Amino acid sequence: MKNKKGFTLIEILLVVAAIAILAGIVILAINPGKQLGDTRNAQRRSDVNTVLNAVYQWSIDNDGDLPSDISTTQTEICLTSGSCTGLTDLSELTTDETYLTEVPQDPTGSSTNGAGYEIFSSANGRVTIVAPDAEQGAVISVTR
Numbered sequence: 293m294k295n296k297k298g299f300t301l302i303e304i305l306l307v308v309a310a311i312a313i314l315a316g317i318v319i320l321a322i323n324p325g326k327q328l329g330d331t332r333n334a335q336r337r338s339d340v341n342t343v344l345n346a347v348y349q350w351s352i353d354n355d356g357d358l359p360s361d362i363s364t365t366q367t368e369i370c371l372t373s374g375s376c377t378g379l380t381d382l383s384e385l386t387t388d389e390t391y392l393t394e395v396p397q398d399p400t401g402s403s404t405n406g407a408g409y410e411i412f413s414s415a416n417g418r419v420t421i422v423a424p425d426a427e428q429g430a431v432i433s434v435t436r
Contacts, residue, residue: 329427332399336423339396340409340434343369343382344421346391347411348436350384359384362413366422368406371395380411398425 351358361381370376370383371394385391398408402425410422423432 333426333430333432335399336426336432340421340423340432342396343409344419344434344436346385347419350391358413358419362411362419364412364415366410366412369395369409369411371397371405371407375405379406398423400425
């Protein structure tokens with residue numbers, strides 16, 4: 293009699309099936325869609341704070357005035373100083389890269405020439421920047 297050593301095909305298939313089931317449970321527990329959404333929302337929070345800080349730094353250097361294109365109507369920020377029709381042009385902030393190297397863009401990049409972020413000022417001069425494309429019901433808005 294020969295002594296055969298090794299695994300049978302059934303044993304190998306059972307182990308592979310068990311690993312696949314465990315991997316499926318782990319992937320569902322991690323929920324990559326939610327994790328990616330949370331990551332994009334974190335980037336949006338960072339971007340709105342960066343732009344708002346740049347606006348106020350520009351304002352401090354210009355006798356307290358806000359950039360001329362900021363109005364009391366909530367309007368999307370323009371990415372470039374090119375075709376900014378209907379958008380808020382903040383190219384003053386990127387000139388010589390003093391305040392911003394470039395206007396940040398929403399992580400989904402859904403708008404052609406818009407940054408995906410909106411800006412407006414109140415009658416009292418308080419500036420608000422909003423990320424309207426925030427995911428998972430998050431409200432991302434910063435006012436100073």
